[in-house]
Amino acid sequence: MRKLFLILTLIFLQYTQAQDSIKVEKKTEDMPKEKNPLDIGELKINLNPEKDKWLKFTISSQIWLRSIDNNPGTLVNGVAQEHTYDAGIRRMRLIMQSQLTPFYSIFLQMGINNQNFNSGGGTGTGASGAGKKAPFFFHDAYNELAIIPRNNFQTGKPNKNNIYIGAGLHSWNGVSRMTNASTTKMLAADIPVFNFPTIEIADQFARQLGVFVHGEFDRLNYRFSINKPFATKTTPAVGGPAVDNNQSGKLSFAGYAYYQFFEKEVTATSFLAGNNLASKKILNLGAGFYTNKDATQTQPSENVFESHNTNIFGADVYSEIPLGEKRKEMGLTLYSVFYNYNFGPDYLRISGIMNPGTPDPDFKGQKMIEGAGNNRVLMGTGNIWFSQIGFVIPKFSKILKIQPYFNYALKDMRALNQTGSYYDVGANFYLYGQNARIVAQYSSRPLYDISSKRISDRKGEFLLSLQIVL
Template sequence: MKKLLIIFSFTVMQCMYGQDTVSIKKSPEEVSSGKNPLDVGELKINLNAKGDKWLKFGISSQIWLRSIDNNPGTLVNGVPQEQTYDASIRRMRLIIQSQVTPFYSVFLQMGINNQSFISGGGTGTGNNGAGKKAPFFFHDAYNEFAIIPRNDFQTGKPNKNNLYLGAGLHSWNGVSRLTNASTTKMLAGDIPVFNFPMIEIADQFSRQLGIFVHGELDRINYRFSVNKPFATSLKPAIGGAAVDNNQSGKLSYAGYAFYQFFNKETTVTSFLPGNNLATKKILNLGAGFYTNKEATQSQPSENVFESHDVNIVGADVYTELPVGDKSKEMGLTLYSVFYNYNYGPNYLRISGLLNPGTPNADFMGQKALEGAGNNRVLMGTGNIWFSQMGFVLPKFSKILKVQPFFNYALKDMKALNQSGSYYDIGANFYLYGQNARIVAQYSSRPLYDLTSKTIFDRKGEFLLSFQIVL
């Protein structure tokens, strides 16, 4: 922990006092537009003089350093450990977006996720070193058609309403703003993951295959989709909880819409930011859903199987408010969402991000329901209320902005006998706008007793995240 804090302090000092060592140039057009001249411009190639045919590239990288308090009875690489230090690639992405004509475009996102010293590897794992050669795969791959474009093709003037139709592997999700979250403009060190109701179960990293529509009706921003979920076929235990089994092959349906009271947001891609450093006044109220018939299965008695529908709804509010003197560039960001999940009787999902641990069969102490490493109760049939807040401190540097933040989640799962509180507290250190960010964050999670299903302990995790977005 001390080593991580020393590294972090040194990096921030370099950013504060090494201001004359970095120079980012902008075009005259970008400077005159009123944008922050320290922000890095787009990686964009215009394919015609008018600029309505183009090819755009995006690159992002998130590197994590962590100190993890492991759950009781944890082995790391076969050795019992109460605390683990690790380094990892949380995300590394390449985006290619093309508007071939004013009428249609192509969106591709590729990359890797969750590679650490022990996990996330493809080939090259085993005795020669675990975790090596993480798989590189497509996250998004879809085509999109402009039915009613944002701007009139002839005059170039904005349309009051717009409508787009697309198909492919996509993340135009339902339920909530956070279910459509941008991973490059997050408020905290990461998104809470339970915001993706089928993550890595019936979807591929929060994406499903299907068709979607999105657009605006004046101040209402909307998205709806019909998808074919990825196949699941888990077999339930006799008298046990529902498990993921969608062998009947039903389609899923999802939607989300929000009303924009003040400044409107442009949704060229599916990803909604959770943090714009409160540069504009925003207040949005939203609601959404996800439904998939016969998506889970239970076995009440031997060889008697029951299928259950998955139904998830969410309602949320998002606001960004500039505060005080404009020259100080202060601002408040608030987000709150309520989820109701129904996956079937006593459904419970447990997971840990980049979990380094495995269970120790010889451990004789009190075991956690969550298992080993940094596993936690992620979600299940029940309710979750999640809120976060951030505040940009008064401007004191041309290079650096500081934004403390706080997250809180209250999980009330039907399979457990006690509600659990989860929280994160930390600060963002932004360099040159939102193109470079360092995050320092401490997280606390409860642990449930394996038998009583009540909380008996808490564990923590310290994170340093280094993020670059171009």
């Protein structure tokens, strides 16, 4: 009996140890894998088990804190101010993408822009709240059909060539890479805005209604569109410059293409990155155009009107160069673009982002072409050369990355008698990759005397930007 008891005891102990071992192995298998601290995932809902039908959301927010040196003769909320502090929402966006079938997709983007304490407000806010209730509107709303998809639906392997067509309110723009810029992957705190030649004039926040085609032919990435510009009908002054007036209703045509020498970029949306933290080796050369017949108008003499075509050309180079040892994750980002604009005789556009100021009618000092607040010469008939460079410093943290940068723009406008230099210097502080960043930037702009049309002063602006992308 003792021997039988000992044998049964040994069998029981071995069985118990085996069960414990199985439990430990199972527990190890069930334990989640260690996650990359920089990977916060994506907001995606799969609509079928194969995961080829889905609904995806992206949320982005850019908050600005600023210190602005106002142009001479500025009123802020009716009070003369040489200097203004403010806070504002530069962009707040919600994107919805849906792949309904392997061939058919929908893209929607909604949001608000440019709201501060006294600008960007909705209708009806009046003197008791000029900056309140900023309008929430569609930025993009288009449908897209894959003629030749990026990846073969049967094998899953990439196709060497692909082509997509679509229609709606879209931003598959021409002219340059920066005219198709991603506002969540910018090198600087913001894009220079003159990269959108018809922004908020013949377009809706850089979008027009129409049809487009885009895709790749081996290493050549391309996009072309035919659109109906939004209506304009500004009346020109007698003997004055060209103004926006497209009452004849002509279509616009746009295109942009770039050749990719090294790594290829995926263009599932229209937006092209201006900064990948030099994580890729990229060298792209591109060129593009935008044309719209009878887009502007002049009045050479009383009640005699003359229409002018808008023709815009751009050529650019974009490069990202990883440097040194891979583990240091450092590198250079470079971009340079040349724009040739022709909007008609002496066309000139003045603008200031979230401008807090209005002109003081009683101002007796030297007056500037730019007017009040943080207005600057944005663009016009003439040429602009713009370049930027950024450097990701060697890795010193698992969470934080630092990238100083510099922007420079040289504007030669025919309506002015002197070329103007504009620059921004700043640094990006990235948290969790490009999902969260803080930007500190100082900008300097020239001011043109209203009589001589030559530079007579400069003003600056300090910006702290807080950006989140999910």
